[in-house]
Amino acid sequence: xxxVLPAEPxxxxxxxxxxxxxxxxxxxxxxxxxxxxxxxxxAVAHLPGAVGHxxxxxxxxxxxxxxxxxxxxxxxxxxxxxxxxxxxxxxxxAVPGSTELVKLVTHRITETQAPYVxxxxxxxxxATVRFRLSLGLEVSALLAGVSAGKLVAVHAGRCDVTxxxxxxxxxxxxxxxxxxxxxxxxxxxxxxxxxxxxYLADS
Amino acid sequence: xxxxxxxxxxxxxxxxxxxxSAAMSSSANPDGAGTxxxxxxxxxxxxxxxxxxxxxxxxxxxxxxxxxxxxxPPGWTPPASAAGPGGVSASCPLGCTVTVLRDSTxxxxxxxxxxxxxxxxxxxxxxxxxxxxxxxxxATAERxxxxxxxxxxxxxxxxxxxxxxxxxxGNSAPAAPAPPPPASATASASASVDASAxxxxxxxxxxxxxPPASAAGPxxxxxxxxxxxVLLGAVVLAIGVLAVLRxxxxxxxxxxxxxxxxxxxxxxxxQDTGTEPTLSVRIEPHAGTASPVLGASPVLGASPVLxxxxxxxxxxxxxxx
Numbered sequence: 001x002x003x004v005l006p007a008e009p010x011x012x013x014x015x016x017x018x019x020x021x022x023x024x025x026x027x028x029x030x031x032x033x034x035x036x037x038x039x040x041x042x043a044v045a046h047l048p049g050a051v052g053h054x055x056x057x058x059x060x061x062x063x064x065x066x067x068x069x070x071x072x073x074x075x076x077x078x079x080x081x082x083x084x085x086x087x088x089x090x091x092x093x094a095v096p097g098s099t100e101l102v103k104l105v106t107h108r109i110t111e112t113q114a115p116y117v118x119x120x121x122x123x124x125x126x127a128t129v130r131f132r133l134s135l136g137l138e139v140s141a142l143l144a145g146v147s148a149g150k151l152v153a154v155h156a157g158r159c160d161v162t163x164x165x166x167x168x169x170x171x172x173x174x175x176x177x178x179x180x181x182x183x184x185x186x187x188x189x190x191x192x193x194x195x196x197x198x199y200l201a202d203s
Numbered sequence: 204x205x206x207x208x209x210x211x212x213x214x215x216x217x218x219x220x221x222x223x224s225a226a227m228s229s230s231a232n233p234d235g236a237g238t239x240x241x242x243x244x245x246x247x248x249x250x251x252x253x254x255x256x257x258x259x260x261x262x263x264x265x266x267x268x269x270x271x272x273x274x275x276p277p278g279w280t281p282p283a284s285a286a287g288p289g290g291v292s293a294s295c296p297l298g299c300t301v302t303v304l305r306d307s308t309x310x311x312x313x314x315x316x317x318x319x320x321x322x323x324x325x326x327x328x329x330x331x332x333x334x335x336x337x338x339x340x341x342a343t344a345e346r347x348x349x350x351x352x353x354x355x356x357x358x359x360x361x362x363x364x365x366x367x368x369x370x371x372x373g374n375s376a377p378a379a380p381a382p383p384p385p386a387s388a389t390a391s392a393s394a395s396v397d398a399s400a401x402x403x404x405x406x407x408x409x410x411x412x413x414p415p416a417s418a419a420g421p422x423x424x425x426x427x428x429x430x431x432x433v434l435l436g437a438v439v440l441a442i443g444v445l446a447v448l449r450x451x452x453x454x455x456x457x458x459x460x461x462x463x464x465x466x467x468x469x470x471x472x473x474q475d476t477g478t479e480p481t482l483s484v485r486i487e488p489h490a491g492t493a494s495p496v497l498g499a500s501p502v503l504g505a506s507p508v509l510x511x512x513x514x515x516x517x518x519x520x521x522x523x524x
Contacts (some may be wrong), residue, residue: 053457058461066463078473084481091485098487106477114466122458140477 012069030062066115078109089193093149132166150190157181236262236352259322266317268349275308278333295323336366336406
């Protein structure tokens with residue numbers, strides 16, 4: 001199931017389940033559906049039905065927190081790995097006061113996370129619910145400003161983001177959205193693109 | 204299994220405790236305690252009068268499930284459960300049950316609860332005194348608890364019947380022979396009156412076919428055998444309930460907790476997918492020049508960094524990494 005959400009999501013959770021507070025309840029339903037014959041179902045089989053649903057709700061609540069991944073953070077993490085941006089950062093670090101405007105080649109940032117939630121009944125772990133979140137961000141037409149080794153401006157660019165969630169290795173949902181990057185990322189006084197030691201050496 | 208043993212142990216403790224408390228209660232207040240008075244205490248022969256018998260607990264402890272019996276002597280209107288001649292009722296602040304034994308002249312006030320120093324009253328209505336002068340003793344017995352023994356009071360109330368002096372007494376009805384008890388009273392002379400909380404009501408009737416006098420009243424007022432049977436039944440019932448609970452395996456609500464784990468560090472990769480080259484434009488300020496800022500491309504002018512470098516003369520070059 002793949003849908004395109006028109007709104008510009010800020011996090012993977014928002015992309016997958018939309019804005020609002022319905023993410024946890026939707027996750028709980030999917031956990032119960034996926035785990036009908038799985039470990040969680042077996043683990044709580046001896047418990048009253050209400051306890052099983054409560055367990056799914058607890059897992060979903062915790063999972064929602066784990067899946068609330070800020071997409072801007074993923075972008076920045078990817079840009080810290082991009083050679084052209086790192087090179088620009090080093091050059092501006094070497095020449096104090098200099099600034100570079102970088103029109104970056106179209107690139108793809110991918111990130112995969114595999115969080116899991118342990119279920120404890122009366123203090124004993126009875127089940128583990130595994131999640132796999134795959135993010136793919138296709139960035140094009142990015143015009144970034146770099147100064148003093150930091151990303152200080154994102155003047156233009158767009159990002160086509162795809163998020164896919166699997167529970168217990170079963171693909172549950174995949175969603176896509178497009179984000180206009182200008183003004184989306186909070187840069188503050190700039191985001192470092194290099195390792196800390198390189199800034200210390202320069203000072 | 205451990206919990207099941209614990210439950211049975213608790214049941215045993217409860218049963219022993221119940222029996223123990225029942226045994227202890229009998230020694231708290233001596234049977235035969237208290238006083239009973241009657242008002243008025245003298246009538247003329249054949250006079251019809253409503254009498255009030257007042258019992259007072261003179262001991263230091265209360266009556267709990269106790270019983271008081273009052274026997275109407277021969278020659279008087281037999282007591283009856285129904286309103287009318289001989290009708291009996293009681294007023295007990297903490298509640299009691301009034302019974303008139305079948306084919307008997309004994310009034311039983313059972314299931315009594317009386318605080319120390321307090322008491323209750325029995326009303327014996329429209330009673331006709333014997334036709335001959337003399338003294339009539341209304342024998343009274345008491346037991347303070349349900350498992351006690353009915354013991355006569357040290358002094359039972361007595362009614363003095365004086366001979367008529369050629370006329371009827373002042374406020375009494377004309378002398379008349381004692382009427383036979385009402386049909387309902389003779390056929391079923393057992394009745395109960397709920398006289399709780401100071402509310403005294405007339406003796407109720409209509410108890411035709413009720414059990415014999417010995418079976419009337421609460422179970423604990425019928426003697427030690429019945430009491431033992433009741434306790435035995437309670438213990439059996441408790442064991443049965445525990446067995447059912449064990450069989451149904453009542454589950455204690457479980458405490459469910461979910462613990463999040465971030466998992467292994469996220470793997471981030473970046474890969475160029477476009478074919479166009481990366482373009483960079485570097486702007487380097489050089490201090491010490493007095494020249495104004497050179498005109499720059501619209502893109503460069505939008506850079507906040509350039510705005511900060513207004514006093515400097517930038518050098519613009521294109522860098523092709």
